[in-house]
Amino acid sequence: MPLYEHPYPSPELEAQFPFRSLDFVRYSPLEMAERGREFHAHLAKRRSVRMFSDEPVPRELIEQAIESASTAPSGAHKQPWHFVAVSNAETKHEIRLAAEEEERINYLEDRMNEEWQEALAPLGTDHHKEFLEIAPWIVVLFEERFEQAEEGARKNYYVKESVGIAAGMFITALHLMGLATLTHTPTPMAFLRKILGRFDNERPFVMFPVGYPLEGVKVPDIRRKPLSAVSTFID
Ligand code: IYR
Numbered sequence: 001m002p003l004y005e006h007p008y009p010s011p012e013l014e015a016q017f018p019f020r021s022l023d024f025v026r027y028s029p030l031e032m033a034e035r036g037r038e039f040h041a042h043l044a045k046r047r048s049v050r051m052f053s054d055e056p057v058p059r060e061l062i063e064q065a066i067e068s069a070s071t072a073p074s075g076a077h078k079q080p081w082h083f084v085a086v087s088n089a090e091t092k093h094e095i096r097l098a099a100e101e102e103e104r105i106n107y108l109e110d111r112m113n114e115e116w117q118e119a120l121a122p123l124g125t126d127h128h129k130e131f132l133e134i135a136p137w138i139v140v141l142f143e144e145r146f147e148q149a150e151e152g153a154r155k156n157y158y159v160k161e162s163v164g165i166a167a168g169m170f171i172t173a174l175h176l177m178g179l180a181t182l183t184h185t186p187t188p189m190a191f192l193r194k195i196l197g198r199f200d201n202e203r204p205f206v207m208f209p210v211g212y213p214l215e216g217v218k219v220p221d222i223r224r225k226p227l228s229a230v231s232t233f234i235d
Contacts, residue, residue, distance in 0.1 A: 042175070042176065043172065043175065044224070045175075046171070046172075046175045047180075047219045048181070048182045048183060049180040049181065049182055049213045049217060049219065050125075050131060050182055050217075050219075051131060051213065051214040051217040052131050052134050052135035052136075052180065052209060052211040052212065052213065052214055053134075053211060053212045053213065053214045053215065054134050054135075054136065054211075055136065055211065055212050056087075056136050057136045057137055057210065057211055057212070059085075059087070061177055061179065062085050062139065062210065063085075064173065064177065065170055065173040065174045065177065065179075065210075066083045066085070066139075066170065068169055068170065068172075068173035069081070069083070069166045069167070069169045069170035069173060070166065071169065072162065072165040072166035072169050073162070073165060074158070074162035074165075074166070075156065075157030075158030075159070075161065075162050076156075076157050078147060078156045078157065078162070079162070080143060080144040080145070080147070080156040080159045080162055080163060081141060081142065081143060081144065081162070081163050081166050081205075082141075082142045082144060082198070082202060083139055083140070083141055083142075083170075084139070084140045084142065084196050084198065085137055085138075085139045086137065086138045086139070086196070087136055087137050089133070091195065091196075092132060092133050092135075092138055093133055094195050095132055095191075095192065095195055095207075096129055096130070096133045098186075098191040098192075098195060099129045099132055099186035099191075100127055100129050102186050102187060102188060102189075102191065103126075103127035103129060103186055103187075106127065106187060107126055107127045108127065122220055122222075123220055124220075129184075129186065131182070131209050132184075132209055134211075135209035135210060135211040136210070136211045137209070137210040137211060138207060138208070138209050138210070139170075139181075139207065139208045139210055140192050140196060140204055140206075140207045140208075141163065141166070141167055141170070141204075141205045141206050141207070141208070142192075142193075142198055142202040142203060142205060143159050143160065143163040143202065143203050143204075143205040144156055144159070144201055144202050145159055145201055145202075145203060147201070148199070148201060153201060160205075164205075167205065167206055170208065171183065171208070174208075174210060179210055179211065179212065180210070180211065180212060181208045181209060181210045182208065182209055183206055183208065184206065184207050184208065184209060185206055185207070186207070189204035189207070190204070192204040192207065
């Protein structure tokens, strides 16, 4: 008896669309455990950074991280993301001014309610976003709600999920290369589309200042939830 009654791809499907054999690497059980441990130990050191050095970062490293992010799985393989990487000082200045204006309203004119402000208190964030100018790169990740095809606009699927996964992989790639970032969402972010001259089918999803941490920078002394709090196993 074969394991599967309904093999994938079916012969009809394979006659219609191209398929190829999976290129997959298997490790010994020992290697698997070791790789998992090492990866976790490395990721456990990642922290969001809010004070960057102005030391330049080569464009190739940013390109590399975007290529890694772009391997993310996506709904119907539409890859509904676009990364805009900015190192131009004038553009970064414009972004900082616009972000600070939105955040000034959030923090000083109470656009964030009390509960939200309370949750943020231990992080000590405020409307000053100097790092947007000082970090050598600002990478803005746009989600594409539609795909511009020749016949007109076509809907993309599971856009937030797909772009969220790509964002996670981008952050991971940067960290593994030895770069720091911050998941930054100045709200609302519509100004980014205008400043960066992006199209109507795109919407800013998140932005990432990227660089080296400023020497001696401090981060909040927070703990991560233990495995037992973030998982349930049904064996
Ligand atoms: N966008 C604001 C507020 C903010 C919101 C969350 I949720 C954070 O984790 C941190 C900050 C800002 O960037 O300051």
